[in-house]
Amino acid sequence: MRQIEYEIINTVEKLFADKKIDIFIGYKKGTLSLQTSPYFLSEQDDVRKLVWNSFCSNNLAVFIPRIIPNSKSKESKPVGILCKGCDSRSLVGLIKEKQINRDNLFIIGISCPGIVDRRKILSRLDGKEIIGIDEDADSIVVKLKDGEKRFEKEEYLCESCLNCAHPTPSIYDVLIRGAVYSLQAITPDPITKDFSSKPREERWKIFETEVSKCIRCYACRDACPNCYCKECFAEQTKPQWLGVSKGLSEVIFYHIVRILHQAGRCVDCGACVRACPMDINLRLFTRVMVDEVKERFGYEPGISLKDTPPLATFSADDKQEFMTEPE
Amino acid sequence: MKQSDNKTIRRSDDKTNYEPKIVAFLCNWCSYAGADLAGVSRFQYPPNIRVIRVPCSGRINPLYIIKALQSGVDGVLVSGCHPGDCHYISGNLFARRKFALMKKFLDYLGIEPERVQFSWVSAAEGARFAEIIKKVTNDIKKLGPLTYFRKDFEKTGKVL
Numbered sequence: 001m002r003q004i005e006y007e008i009i010n011t012v013e014k015l016f017a018d019k020k021i022d023i024f025i026g027y028k029k030g031t032l033s034l035q036t037s038p039y040f041l042s043e044q045d046d047v048r049k050l051v052w053n054s055f056c057s058n059n060l061a062v063f064i065p066r067i068i069p070n071s072k073s074k075e076s077k078p079v080g081i082l083c084k085g086c087d088s089r090s091l092v093g094l095i096k097e098k099q100i101n102r103d104n105l106f107i108i109g110i111s112c113p114g115i116v117d118r119r120k121i122l123s124r125l126d127g128k129e130i131i132g133i134d135e136d137a138d139s140i141v142v143k144l145k146d147g148e149k150r151f152e153k154e155e156y157l158c159e160s161c162l163n164c165a166h167p168t169p170s171i172y173d174v175l176i177r178g179a180v181y182s183l184q185a186i187t188p189d190p191i192t193k194d195f196s197s198k199p200r201e202e203r204w205k206i207f208e209t210e211v212s213k214c215i216r217c218y219a220c221r222d223a224c225p226n227c228y229c230k231e232c233f234a235e236q237t238k239p240q241w242l243g244v245s246k247g248l249s250e251v252i253f254y255h256i257v258r259i260l261h262q263a264g265r266c267v268d269c270g271a272c273v274r275a276c277p278m279d280i281n282l283r284l285f286t287r288v289m290v291d292e293v294k295e296r297f298g299y300e301p302g303i304s305l306k307d308t309p310p311l312a313t314f315s316a317d318d319k320q321e322f323m324t325e326p327e
Numbered sequence: 328m329k330q331s332d333n334k335t336i337r338r339s340d341d342k343t344n345y346e347p348k349i350v351a352f353l354c355n356w357c358s359y360a361g362a363d364l365a366g367v368s369r370f371q372y373p374p375n376i377r378v379i380r381v382p383c384s385g386r387i388n389p390l391y392i393i394k395a396l397q398s399g400v401d402g403v404l405v406s407g408c409h410p411g412d413c414h415y416i417s418g419n420l421f422a423r424r425k426f427a428l429m430k431k432f433l434d435y436l437g438i439e440p441e442r443v444q445f446s447w448v449s450a451a452e453g454a455r456f457a458e459i460i461k462k463v464t465n466d467i468k469k470l471g472p473l474t475y476f477r478k479d480f481e482k483t484g485k486v487l
Contacts, residue, residue: 192435195435196435200437200439201437202437203435203436203437204436204437204438204475205437206437207436207437208475233390241390241394243478247478248476249397249476249477249478250478252397252476253393253394253397253476256393256432256433256436257389257390257393259432260389260390260393260428260429260432263428263429263432264428285435285436288431288432288435289428289432292428292431292432293428296427296428296431297424310424311421311424311425311428314417314420314421314423314424315420316410316411316420318420318423318424318427319427320410320423320427322426322427322430322431322440322445323445323446323447324404324444324445324446324459324462324463325446325459326455326458326459326461326462327458327461327462
């Protein structure tokens, strides 16, 4: 881990020295333990503050469409960005949807060993105060006031990392190789398979219980690189699709439409799940679209810059078994 | 609220008297004309549908369908031109992909697949249009009113 961190710092330092980029997006130590913050640095800032550990959970691609105008002038330099496998898949999506020009990016790819789910660890600490954290290749040591606790990384990874098919970035300018959490990715994902085998009423009950926790903070939307609409349907006022209450009906409506907007675009990075303050298991519902798109259209978002997004194209012989025919 | 209570007595819990409300989004160039043909040819079909004319089935945003269900209808039908016959060349083929994903997703969440249906009806198929409306209405009648995420249901706690 340390080794990789040094490598990142050296690469970024060199990029600034060679005047290749004028801004870099990475991670720095978070204000809370078990967390990191996104770090935007320019040449004057301290490169040594950059970190790389198992808690670099934000999908940094989210900042790209929001802070960098697509029509960047030719003289300005590209933006440097640190990308895990999933971040780079998001960037591929953004490039394809013409939100950013590939030439405006300098991507430092990093093969990702998986992100540790901070909540899984916190649930084992019984609310005790954390004094420090140490990390080695396979485990995380949390120091508490009365001793320390060791956690095997493999058991505490995020759900989306457990079934990650592409931990190595699909596009990059420089690749920093490191340990990769290797596990055969399964489609359809076991959680969706298990969920769809339940009876209908139970499925709806689970969905309702999950989303009823929602407080409409829109953190899931704001953490998602795919949600770059200038005006979101949830906040539109003419027409106003959605009321402002956090009543169940509105919340259900919001989540169904948000997930449908992600169909064929979601790269299953898990950023929405980690951003949710209410711990809604959003992945249970977003993942099914990923699997369905793969099965139906043979398309995996974020893998290649060449293929067309599934909903931006069609084939004359797409399956239509779901259409209603008269009896 | 009281006034509308009287108006909506037909939406009672009593399943035998229950008449579903169905919104039908019909493509201007085919299904809408198909409905017209069904009318002039005097094919009988249940009066449960409320037609909304749209320029193309590709114009339908899944948002509209969910919004309709939330606002108090029991089912939605979207009907467009047969593949290959689109007035705008390929609108219905794009729509077909969207619908496929939407249908799968609603089913996955636990919403009965019969609540949201899609069909192809051309301007020459008045009889087919009548048959499809019969089928959709029957399907939704069997399911009963949609209660679980309607807005008014949430407020009053009962089916109006």
